[in-house]
Amino acid sequence: MPWMYILRCADGSYYVGSTIYLERRLREHNEGRGARYTMRRLPVELVYSAEFPNIAQAYAAEKQVQGWSRAKREALIRGDFEALPGLAKKDFARYRAKRGQSEE
Template identity: 65%
Template sequence: MYMLRCSDGTYYVGSTRNLERRLEEHSLGVVPSYTSTRRPVELVFAEEYDRIDDAYAREKQVQGWSRRKREALIRGEFGQLPGLSSRARDKR
């Protein structure tokens, strides 16, 4: 699972079996996708998984997160992640 910061400041979350190749594809804009019109892109976070289905599940999880929660993940502030969930905010 990986996260890119796009030129417009948005984040793209994806998963792949070959991160180096996929980053090149994003950088060149060869695959029509969210990032192809938001280049250049910068890799800001990556996690490795033994199984692609685990990476895909994590991708879907992070895609559902708020910008603040994604940025906490990027900064490595793992202890803040539960408090940034919508359920935690609703309880306040």
């Protein structure tokens, strides 16, 4: 069955991928035969996986999660599904403060 998965890399970053053979792909990552990103951040640890009915859906989920913030990925990993919608909202006040702009 197809899977979307999240790995925690040795440097604390996350890698999101999809595959049909989850165990084999995890082994490939840890043997340095996975993605270039993970080759430089070994070892990696599987922290989340979700099974899908077909590879197209697993790939779509991979692309969606790749676009998420670190906080939103960590909520998914924790299983805190109620937090996900709130983490999708942009904090414009913080964004403006970083750029020295005032609230309008």
